[in-house]
Amino acid sequence: MMTQEPRSRGDDDRVVDLGDDFTVLPEQTADDTDQGWGERTGDNDDRLLAERPPHWD
Incomplete structure (x- = not known):
């Protein structure tokens, strides 16, 4: 007779406080x-602005 191990809870089953x-x-x-x-x-x-090149005027 084979025994089944308990399934671990995945991330989808855990409770998250929002x-x-x-x-x-x-x-x-x-x-x-x-x-x-x-x-x-x-x-x-x-x-x-004070140090703008002369060609910018």
Whole structure:
């Protein structure tokens, strides 16, 4: 007589808590920021506009 081993529960059978604060993926990852790219915070638009080449006028 063969005995059957109990089946293990797969991922489809497990209970997952999907509460109010549940997120699948973050809106933005840490490496998708200026700091993650090694850049300084803030902008330098004013400096770039002031240093425009003469042919841009």
